[in-house]
Amino acid sequence: MTKRRPDETPEQPAVRETLVSRACAWCGAPVGYSGNGRPPRYCSGAHRRRAWELRSAQDRADAPVDAGGRSPDPVREVVLRTETVVRSVPVAGPPAPAVRLSGAPHTLPEDAVEWVQALAYLRRTAPTHPGLSPFLQQLARACERTARVLREADTALAVDDQAQE
Structure with a gap:
């Protein structure tokens, strides 16, 4: 048995943790990791771009107004109102059918x-x-x-x- 000094801690077993997968920061889907390089945060390039768009839009909105940020003033709207009036106009009935000189209904001449x-x-x-x-x-x-x-x-x-x- 070995004597320990009072300031020494008991030996701890070596614990090694390896990242196997993590959740996508955009949609929460699992993202695999091979163990090489920086672990990916997003499951696809589209989700990485969406997250960047959201972050950059928030940064632009938080910027001062003269630098393109949001104004604290309420939004003022200009509305164009168009009023349409529907009127009923009586239309004459269909024209009277053409008649021949003899008074018979019009058809193309037959001879x-x-x-x-x-x-x-x-x-x-x-x-x-x-x-x-x-x-x-x-x-x-x-x-x-x-x-x-x-x-x-x-x-x-x-x-x-x-x-x-």
């Missing part, structure tokens, strides 16, 4: 005689008809295109007839 009658009616009424007056140029162009197609078809039929003879 050459009806087409000739319809075009004759258009020729007589278009120049003085108040509903058509804004559209006279468009009507004239449409009639010219139709006439051109009919002439071309007539010419093609005449060439076919000559070829068959």
Whole structure:
């Protein structure tokens, strides 16, 4: 048995602690540690950036107002108020359906005689008809295109007839 001095402490067993994992400082998920280097504080780079953004935003907010920090004055708001009034406006019903000269409901002409009658009616009424007056140029162009197609078809039929003879 060894005598000890009064100022000596009894021998302590050597205890070695090794960090194996820690919790992420952002989300609390476990973060592994291999034992080399500084232990990681965050489980991912995204969480490290979020924590830095939060710390730097707090530092900026705590800075003096002239350095870009928060003002202790209450926030003042400018509000643009728009008022919309909804009105009901009566709308005229659908236009009366067109009728033929005979009084029958309007349909497209079914044969050459009806087409000739319809075009004759258009020729007589278009120049003085108040509903058509804004559209006279468009009507004239449409009639010219139709006439051109009919002439071309007539010419093609005449060439076919000559070829068959």
